[in-house]
Amino acid sequence: MKDLAVIETILRNRYHFFAEIRDGIGLKEKMRALLVSSLIFFAIYGAVMGSTASAWQAISSAVKLPLLFLATLIICSPTLYFFNVLFGSNQSLTQNVTLMLTAITVTAVLLLSFAPIVVFFLLTTAGYQFFKLLNVVIFAVCGIIGVIFLSQGMKIVSAGGKEGAGARRWVMWLWVFVYAFVGSQMAWTLRPFIGAPSMKFELFRQLGGNFYTNIVASIGEILGFFVVR
Amino acid sequence: MTEQTPGKKPSTTDQILDLLLDALAERERARQSTPSSVAAPGDQAPRPSPVEEKPVPPPRPEPPPAEQRRAAAPPVGMLRSAPLVPKPEPRPGEEGWQPPDKLPSINMGKLLGRLAILVAVLVVAINIPVKSHGVSLARILPDAASLIIRDGLVLKGSGPEFYMLQDNKLRWISSLDAFEHLGLTWKDVHVVDDEFLTQFEKGHAIHLILKCQSSPHIYALENGKKRWIKDIERFTAEGYVWDDVQFVNCGYLRGLPDGLPIPEDAGPPPQP
Numbered sequence: 001m002k003d004l005a006v007i008e009t010i011l012r013n014r015y016h017f018f019a020e021i022r023d024g025i026g027l028k029e030k031m032r033a034l035l036v037s038s039l040i041f042f043a044i045y046g047a048v049m050g051s052t053a054s055a056w057q058a059i060s061s062a063v064k065l066p067l068l069f070l071a072t073l074i075i076c077s078p079t080l081y082f083f084n085v086l087f088g089s090n091q092s093l094t095q096n097v098t099l100m101l102t103a104i105t106v107t108a109v110l111l112l113s114f115a116p117i118v119v120f121f122l123l124t125t126a127g128y129q130f131f132k133l134l135n136v137v138i139f140a141v142c143g144i145i146g147v148i149f150l151s152q153g154m155k156i157v158s159a160g161g162k163e164g165a166g167a168r169r170w171v172m173w174l175w176v177f178v179y180a181f182v183g184s185q186m187a188w189t190l191r192p193f194i195g196a197p198s199m200k201f202e203l204f205r206q207l208g209g210n211f212y213t214n215i216v217a218s219i220g221e222i223l224g225f226f227v228v229r
Numbered sequence: 230m231t232e233q234t235p236g237k238k239p240s241t242t243d244q245i246l247d248l249l250l251d252a253l254a255e256r257e258r259a260r261q262s263t264p265s266s267v268a269a270p271g272d273q274a275p276r277p278s279p280v281e282e283k284p285v286p287p288p289r290p291e292p293p294p295a296e297q298r299r300a301a302a303p304p305v306g307m308l309r310s311a312p313l314v315p316k317p318e319p320r321p322g323e324e325g326w327q328p329p330d331k332l333p334s335i336n337m338g339k340l341l342g343r344l345a346i347l348v349a350v351l352v353v354a355i356n357i358p359v360k361s362h363g364v365s366l367a368r369i370l371p372d373a374a375s376l377i378i379r380d381g382l383v384l385k386g387s388g389p390e391f392y393m394l395q396d397n398k399l400r401w402i403s404s405l406d407a408f409e410h411l412g413l414t415w416k417d418v419h420v421v422d423d424e425f426l427t428q429f430e431k432g433h434a435i436h437l438i439l440k441c442q443s444s445p446h447i448y449a450l451e452n453g454k455k456r457w458i459k460d461i462e463r464f465t466a467e468g469y470v471w472d473d474v475q476f477v478n479c480g481y482l483r484g485l486p487d488g489l490p491i492p493e494d495a496g497p498p499p500q501p
Contacts, residue, residue, distance in 0.1 A: 002338070003338075004337075004338035004339075004341045004345075005334075005337070005338035006338075006340060006343050007337060007341055008334060008335065008336075008337035008338055011326075011337065012332045012335070012337070013331050013332055015328035015329060016328050018321075018328075037341075040345055041345065044345055044348050044349050047349070047352040048351075049346065051352055051355055051356055051368075052367060052368070053365040053368070054368075055356040055365070058352060058356055063438050082319055109341070112269075112341070112344060112345060112348065113344075115348045116348065116351075119348070119351055119352075119355065121384065122355070122367055123355065123366065123367070142374055152321065155321060156321050172425060
């Protein structure tokens with residue numbers, strides 16, 4: 001519960017939180033609290049997603065969803081750090097990772113806030129494709145807000161290094177694009193998260209296709225153009 | 230000049246107003262010292278000539294001497310620094326920016342903890358099986374690709390067999406003819422995991438029962454072969470009803486290859 005208190009600081013006193021990251025105050029404690037909070041929230045949301053297929057799928061998704069975000073963070077964080085350093089940033093890697101964890105935690109909190117809505121749709125609607133697209137939209141909304149937090153944080157934390165500030169802003173937005181791209185491919189690799197009906201439980205599904213064509217196919221099926229098999 | 234409280238430094242606005250008032254007073258004095266070009270009513274002024282003379286503009290007031298102006302003017306620095314347009318607040322991350330005052334705590338951590346526990350409990354609750362087939366609340370309302378457990382549901386596992394669910398029992402549809410006779414199409418078939426099929430008890434197979442007008446014999450069509458049903462007792466024992474019987478051409482019936490009779494020890498099957 002103590003670790004969850006960090007969420008209030010992020011949501012209500014974010015500027016103080018970012019200023020503390022800039023000044024390097026309690027970075028380790030912050031990272032731990034952010035990690036614990038985001039893991040809990042992602043796990044719960046993952047369990048909600050997986051509940052559509054089976055209890056095993058719920059457990060599997062509860063493990064895989066936090067893994068998805070953390071793995072993506074680990075893969076993408078060096079890129080942001082070194083590019084920032086290249087363009088005159090005076091941040092440390094710990095500060096960078098703390099900022100990224102902040103963005104991920106914001107995404108996780110928002111996902112948790114959407115969880116009751118997802119449960120409602122899970123219990124009342126018909127359509128696997130609809131449920132899949134609903135989750136894609138929710139993830140997109142929460143992810144965008146998380147990225148906006150990251151952008152605000154970057155602005156404050158890197159306020160000291162005036163040199164190359166404009167370039168760093170560009171780097172951050174390009175990194176966001178890369179992060180989304182890596183994240184979506186990671187999600188495709190770790191799928192299923194929801195579990196297709198009438199298919200038996202599987203921890204990982206065979207690779208093939210990609211995230212984007214699948215989303216287009218799902219939209220096509222919802223609109224009645226074709227059936228996804 | 231406006232009166233200033235002794236010992237109190239006048240503000241920039243006051244100084245600007247003072248300057249303005251001084252300028253107005255000088256202008257007024259200059260106007261009074263100049264003779265008016267327009268005669269007052271009742272004055273014995275000469276009539277204007279038919280050719281109108283251009284009105285002479287009143288002379289501009291003499292500007293005050295440079296020393297006087299310098300004395301009246303506020304210090305240069307003061308005027309320049311006067312915030313005529315308010316300077317925008319520094320934005321987050323800009324120089325001079327200070328984070329706003331910290332908002333008091335509203336125990337959001339506790340609230341989030343409760344929400345997380347609530348959703349977790351909800352997830353567990355909707356995954357608890359509530360039906361005899363082990364279907365939980367989360368999967369009780371199926372989606373387009375899921376299944377509603379109901380009579381008449383057509384299922385197919387990994388093998389080639391089709392089954393129809395009736396009274397919670399799986400009934401094998403023995404032939405494509407029977408399948409078509411039931412009015413089924415491929416759209417009605419739900420391909421499921423073999424494990425899903427094992428949870429149901431097996432019922433009587435669904436055959437297509439054929440008879441032709443000129444023959445008393447009845448045959449069950451199974452895998453493209455006709456199986457002679459020995460007697461009416463066996464017919465009812467197999468769970469057939471008269472409505473299952475399809476009347477066909479005797480020639481067609483004769484053309485079908487013979488399968489094992491029902492029961493299998495019934496002897497050689499007669500031809501229709």
